[in-house]
Amino acid sequence: MLPADARLDFDFKGGVTDKRLFPWDVWRRCVNQALRTQQRAGGGVAAYRDPGGEQELRLGVSRYLAFSRAVVCNWQDVVVTQGAQQALDLVGRVVIQPGDVVAVEEPGYPPARALFAALGAKLAHVPVDREGLIVDRLPKHARLVYVTPSHQFPLGMPMSLARRVELLEWAKRHGAVIVEDDYDGEFRFEGRPVESLKSLDRAGLVAYVGTFSKTLFPDLRMGYVVPPESLREPLWTAKRAGDWHSCMLTQTALGTFMLNGEFAKHLRRMHKAYAKRRAALIGLLTDELGDAFEPMPATAGIHLVAQLAPGWDEDDVMKAALDASIGVYGIGPFYAGERREQGVLIGYGGASVEAIEGGFRRLATLMPGLRR
Numbered sequence: 001m002l003p004a005d006a007r008l009d010f011d012f013k014g015g016v017t018d019k020r021l022f023p024w025d026v027w028r029r030c031v032n033q034a035l036r037t038q039q040r041a042g043g044g045v046a047a048y049r050d051p052g053g054e055q056e057l058r059l060g061v062s063r064y065l066a067f068s069r070a071v072v073c074n075w076q077d078v079v080v081t082q083g084a085q086q087a088l089d090l091v092g093r094v095v096i097q098p099g100d101v102v103a104v105e106e107p108g109y110p111p112a113r114a115l116f117a118a119l120g121a122k123l124a125h126v127p128v129d130r131e132g133l134i135v136d137r138l139p140k141h142a143r144l145v146y147v148t149p150s151h152q153f154p155l156g157m158p159m160s161l162a163r164r165v166e167l168l169e170w171a172k173r174h175g176a177v178i179v180e181d182d183y184d185g186e187f188r189f190e191g192r193p194v195e196s197l198k199s200l201d202r203a204g205l206v207a208y209v210g211t212f213s214k215t216l217f218p219d220l221r222m223g224y225v226v227p228p229e230s231l232r233e234p235l236w237t238a239k240r241a242g243d244w245h246s247c248m249l250t251q252t253a254l255g256t257f258m259l260n261g262e263f264a265k266h267l268r269r270m271h272k273a274y275a276k277r278r279a280a281l282i283g284l285l286t287d288e289l290g291d292a293f294e295p296m297p298a299t300a301g302i303h304l305v306a307q308l309a310p311g312w313d314e315d316d317v318m319k320a321a322l323d324a325s326i327g328v329y330g331i332g333p334f335y336a337g338e339r340r341e342q343g344v345l346i347g348y349g350g351a352s353v354e355a356i357e358g359g360f361r362r363l364a365t366l367m368p369g370l371r372r
């Protein structure tokens, strides 16, 4: 097996985006402008800023959410965070007491689980099916329910509208808070968009969490949360207590990038590129690798999960692929309990169409020999 940090000929890691297609010159201008703003701010006296974030960025986010997710909010409702992870942390801190039950999806997103556990929560791993979280299986006393409705992590299916409505009704009956992690729903390739939980929420139960880690890149560490009204003040206070506020320079540059229309332009460009990669990948998985893999139905996102047919083992495939300098990653680690599916997660955020063709053609030559 290769060491974990070795460079592979073809790597299909999840959580990776493509910096080669990012408009660096435009970004440089936004950063330069932000530097001038930072220099002038406070009339020569440097001071702390609003814990909720810079107005330009919050305005950019609120307009974007209204337009693309039907999430209607004022800019003051947006709290800028250090990625989605800090948004989850802030919501967890203000909602959960040690010993409270937090329901998470099974399989699910390990960093969210680790975070809620670190805050002292008791985790309830609630299974998902082809419609998303099985609401009937939620434990009665869950104080918080964490879900990824646009693109279930890791399996990929969107939560059906019926389940969304059911979840909202359940939360209302049980006095629970829902965290809607909309981490990569921007890239939707098929079907009609399903309303976000936040846009369906009439009872003030949903904290909507977004991130720039998939639309731009994860090392920017920029995200946000739109909490329900009742959590607005506590979240603002928690953000101030945690790190006072996020970096002014990055926020201001990103605000300009959004308000000037560059973010929307970039999303359109990336959508086109990712759509081609996804089509190439699904084509290869269904044709040349069709005996071994079946892509799980996902309408959005920049990764997909391909289920393995009976006769192949996830760990065997992963190991053989790695030995052939191809990175595909088993879904086993996303299960807290016994895994119900065998499959691999394939990220196409950082892989060109050529890399997808090269990598999966090479993998196709290995698969017959791996059949047990």
Ligand SMILES: Cc1ncc(COP(=O)(O)O)c(C=O)c1O
Pocket: 014, 015, 082, 083, 084, 085, 086, 109, 148, 153, 181, 183, 210, 211, 212, 213, 218, 222, 223
């Ligand atoms: C389910 C999920 N939520 C959120 C994120 C992004 O987290 P952050 O914004 O902290 O980078 C990811 C990234 O892989 C993810 O898979």
